Amino acid sequence: MSELPLFPMQEIGSLMKPRWQLLGQRGEPLDARALDELEIWDKRLRLSEGPMAATVKSLRAGRSREAGAEAVRDLGALFALRYFESVGLDRVYDGEARRIEMYEHAIRQMRGFQFQGHVRSFDNKYYLKAAGTGEIRLDRPYHLEEFDFVRRHARATPKIPITGAYTLADWSYNEYYLSRTSGWKDRATRRSAQREFVVEIARKALRPTIAALVAAGARVIQIDEPAAGTHPDEADLVVEGFNAATDGIDAEFSMHICYSDYRDLYPALLEAKRCRQWAWEFANRDFEDRDGYAILNLLNEYGDPREVGLGVLDVHRDEVESPELVADRIRRTVRILGDPRRLWINPDCGLRTRSLDVAYAKLEAMAKGVQLARKEFAPSHR
Amino acid sequence: MQLHTGLASVFPRSEALVAATRDFDRGRTTADALEELYARTETEVLALEERLGFDTRTAGYLRWQDLFRPFAETWDGFTVGPVTRWFQTNTFFRRPVLHTPPERRPGEFAARLPKPLTGAGAATAKVLLPGPYTFAGLLDNRSGEPDSALIHRIGRLLAEEVKELRGKGYRTFQFQEPLLADRPPEGVAAESVLAAYQSVAHQLSGGTSIVWTYHGDGAAVAPLLARLSVGVVGVDLAETDVAKLPIALEHKGIGLGVVDPRTTLVEEAGEVARIVRSVRDRLHPSSIWLSNGAPIDLLPWEPATRKLHVLPAARQLLAGPDGGGRS
Helix, strand or coil: CCCCCCCCEECCCCCCCCHHHHHHHCCCCCCHHHHHHHHHHHHHHCHHHCCCHHHHHHHHCCCHHHHCHHHHHHHHHHHHHHHHHHHCCCEECCCCCCCCCCCHHHHCCEEEEEEEEEEEEECCEEEEEEEEEEEEEECCCCCHHHHHHHHHHCCCEEEEEEECHHHHHHCCEECHHHHCCCCCCCHHHHHHHHHHHHHHHHHHHHHHHHHHHHHCCCCEEEEECCCCCCCHHHHHHHHHHHHHHHCCCCCEEEEEECCCCHHHHCCHHHHCCCEEEEEECCHHHCECCECCCHHHHHHHHCCCCCEEEEEEECCCCCCCCCHHHHHHHHHHHHHHHCCHHHEEEEECCCHHHCCHHHHHHHHHHHHHHHHHHHHHCHHHCC | CEEEECCCCCCCCCHHHHHHHHHHHCCCCCHHHHHHHHHHHHHHHHHHHHHCCCCCECHHHCCCCCCCHHHHCCCEEEEEEEEEECCCCCCEEEEEEEEEEEECCCCCCHHHCCHHHCHHHHHHEEEEEECHHHHHHHCEECCCCCHHHHHHHHHHHHHHHHHHHHHCCCCEEEEECHHHHHCCCCHHHHHHHHHHHHHHHHHCCCCEEEEECCCCCHHHHHHHHHHCCCCEEEEECCCCCHHHCCHHHCCCEEEEEEECCCCCCCCCHHHHHHHHHHHHHHHCCCEEEEEECCCHHHCCHHHHHHHHCHHHHHHHHCCCCCCCCCC
């Protein structure tokens, strides 16, 4: 930690896939919009001068098929790394360039699930939902190939986002473990079966994956649990899943939670002993007349000394935060937590909800805001 | 005792409709093509309801984006607000924002009902409506009107909708009240809920009103449910222990949400029949309405269809002269 600046910066995970990547990996030639996009970002990030120069050249020449889907995905991953690094982030990943999305991608790596069809999230937005229909098994750990690429190409320290066991269970139907109970499936029965489901995913799929990643050189792992706050009475299951997934593994763990009432998760979260950092969303709930960061008093109330990954960018609005607002959010948090060295600075959540241009502008504002805060808190520089 | 079966919520969109609505949003299909598919899928849902022998028909309410949208878009005073989590689920609704006391525009909600339910279809249709307590409780009230007064006002407006629809031949009205079970009202709010349903009762003129609770323990709010001026009160059996339903509900119509859309596991008809018998023998209800508990669109189309088959199967088990045996 000694080499890190005060208020080190990180991202949270996903990034919108560039149009050139989507077209390119389908083997389609780039249209004018995709070509423009590639040119603009190449100027900024100099992708055509790097290890994937040949792929850039093929895409520019309309030879997507010749470039190959795998190489285009590699270029997408490299793009995300350079995108984050160019802003000055201290921890980076590949923008989840190779994943479909955080749920479906993980479930497709496991045995014991069957996709059932689409469920409406809201309006005309849907997600594909699977049922756990058998024993959870993993043919081989996942995320290893993407990590290997990141490890070879990242200039900053990689932080791997992995969807947590509780979220994978909560976003699936629990058929198998429930079917092993007899009689009417009341609340208590469902809870007990859900506990089994969460722990089995953690033990049989997540832990082997995390162990393999650590063996491959990963040091920093972020467990994503966006579903953590969905059922306040299941906060203990979130923790049980986390503990089972990380059992006996020596790495630096954080847990990302968003759009939840964090108060509902205490005191259960205190038992996630191997979790060093909470990376939470705050900016989305921060308004002139309502302090979105006041909830951090919770950590003081419960004597929770962990680091905080402070969400300072709202990923659901195009409006770019000013550096002054970012600095103010940091200042308010230091006032609550006391020690500025407990803070990491990040967006609320994955940036895939915003265009690449907007996301970049937000990250630049974040970096400038951090500079302002560093000047202010220089005496307590780590 | 009469036994009814039917849907208690919006039905999931078919995979074809999922693809078409997505394509429409991305400009890849036309409004006409989407409309044609909606109509065809409504017919499919109606055919499924007929095949399963349901007593009431819904045609799926497939066009509704959420429970409140048909009102937030047709009543004055509203705008459609931010995406908000729907109880303890991974689904969301757009929270209505109320700027001034609401006013209805006659005829506009009726036009949002599925077309197969209009005309001759009205007599067997089940009209879905948000319950006044849930509607008032989940909207963002910036109108200045106190929440308890708003419950009653929304109840009066819904009563006017019921009156208009009775004139068009509709008979069965189901009010979705998950908030009653999730956060039972007390004091003035509870009195407002009673008054709201009193307003509805005045406009029913022989029709049937149902209050359907879910996403919470129906037994906890049962004393209030027993006092509501409605014909049937429904509870979600995934959340409610039927043995704890109080005797105060005796002789009322009881809705039993026996199909749990939180799991793809299909309920056993024998188990459902056993529960129905226990309710029948203890509470002597005037009628029992078997249905899904929480909204069935928490499931995709195929497993939803598969699970609903338990309703006719249970009905068959209960069809004997003494209701298929004792509990």
